[in-house]
Amino acid sequence: MSALTMNLTATASEENSFDSAPEQTVVEDTVGFPLVDDPKIRARNASVFYGDKQAIFNIDLDIGKHEVIAMIGPSGCGKSTFLRTINRMNDTVDGCRVSGEFLLEEDNIYGSKMDVVELRARVGMVFQKPNPFPKSIFDNVAYGPKIHGLAGSRVELDEIVENSLKRAGLWAEVKDRLQQPGTGLSGGQQQRLCIARAISISPEVILMDEPCSALDPIATARIEELIAELAENYTIVIVTHSMQQAARVSHRTAYFHLGKLVEVNETEKVFTTPEHKLTEAYITGRFG
């Protein structure tokens, strides 16, 4: 607690323009409305530790059905860490420990009855760096349905691949070269291929961790359009370092600061009249 305050005082004195009331620099409770009715994902008292170091502090957050929620905040504030608790990607990190309650609808994500393989089929993920498998475009998309046994026949598989690529807005560009390596595509195409791969197993939620940070503005614009389209069918959690992107694609925005959830509000409200001083400082570019 005191470390947080000190850190901010240092920032304030350095910049000489940030004089805030002390009670506003201490994150006591999340301001705005972090909780919704009938959520898709419910996180309560969520904490994450890497060894002895705590990266996420007692976060309460709901993510609604068919909602696009953006997570913003300075780097190292725990956005990715929180995101990865939702599909238990943190399980693969040595020394990582998660506490709190996480529900995907009625199912306890960290409960003993939850199978991680099934969880990850229900919660898809798109990573920061496009990471297609070093296989053909077709095989990249077909892989998920294959291992989960979603296609009964070759025809069905072809259909799934085609539909996924269409929904990812990539079909027109690759339909004539499905057998060529996915790694031969451009960065933006690769990322759309990864999105096609993620939606090929019809997940309920798609997690996106800075999906456009490695892409040029045009490719970024395409992905943003795509996110808007996908929101009709999926719940999307997107981490982004671009506030414009958050403003363009999301319904609600969550602002993280040093492992704490500072403010969650309607995106428009966050970017026009933020409730918390820290949020305001961040979106006005005073630190980040």
Added chain:
Amino acid sequence: MSKSSKPNATTERIRQTLAKRYRAEKRFRLYGVVAILFGLLCVATLFVDIIGKGHGAFRQTYIQLSVDYDADILGISDINDAQQLALADFSGLVKKSLRTRFSDVSGRKDKRQLYRLVSNSAEYDLTDRLKTAPALLGQSEKRWVLADDDIDTYFKSLNSSDGAFVGRTSEKQQQWVQSLIDAGQIELRFNSQFFSNGDSREPEQAGIGGAIVGSLFTLFITLALSFPIGVAAAVYLEEFAPKNRWTDFIEVNINNLAAVPSIIFGLLGLAIFINFFHVPRSVPVIGGLVLAVMTLPTIIISSRAAIKAVPPSIREAGIGIGASPVQVVLHHVLPLALPGMLTGTIIGMAQALGETAPLLMIGMVAFIVDVPGGFTDPATVLPVQIFLWADSPERAFVEKTSAAIMVLLAFLITMNTFAVILRKRLERRW
């Protein structure tokens, strides 16, 4: 003023140090070139020496005899009687042919020298000949038979710049050789027996066929054991094992094993496989076992490096789509790591192919004439054969030794080239 002169002074300074830096760079590059040239020179010397000494072994001296398959000398009345054929005096037939060719030779001593012009394998050659062509009985034909190794060495040295190597040949024998040369009845022919025969006390009959087959059998066992075990160990250690003191301990020990002198593995094989498990000695199975144990650390270390080199993003992609840990390994990690694993394995195999010391400990140094027909037949391997021949006193074994080294090097170069090609072919970009 000071503002404009200051950058100039800095530039001047940089220029001065630049010249120095370039000199240092040039010097450094020169060291590298010298080192490489020295290495190449050593290799070239080795090759020139070995090829110079060994190329002769691929051709062997043959002498043409007119053989009269005389039923009386042979003592055969019925050509279809196998027993008669087995007991027949083909040695006498060879002697008779030589006496006919050099009819002026008389006296026991001279005759004995005359008979020593041809290899004692000549009689077996004629036996086989008559067996395959029974109609020749009572007929005569001209037949090229293998010359004795002393004659072979002498004949090969006749045109050499250092003068003829007389060795153990007598003056009479040299005259006979001259007479054969004049008649065109002695010549060098391609020595196919060198590749098909096993070892022999007679250099002209000795071949590396047995050793090559022994090496292949042994390497097969080595590969069949060490590749799957090595890859499984590497995959487990990299992908599934918890990181704790035990796995650290295992890792340190694997690295230590890679540095253990190979002869220790031979002693281990002797103590455990032979004395405890009673695996027979001198057979490819025991050789393969010992070499597999010796090669394991190499394969494990290179396989782990190959697995480590697989980008984590690929693993994450697999996990993210819901692949189980085993599926991630089988579908994504192994295919990408395979080229590196295979390269390490082939290099390990090349090492095993050239290994001698541990095999001496487990009896693969025995004198074995027969080409092994299976994994449990007594066998020797190429490097041990080289060791044995290098130790033999006969002059003719010098060129055999070098020729065997050439064959071994050819195998090694082929394997290493194969490793490079395999890596290039299988390597995929991501």
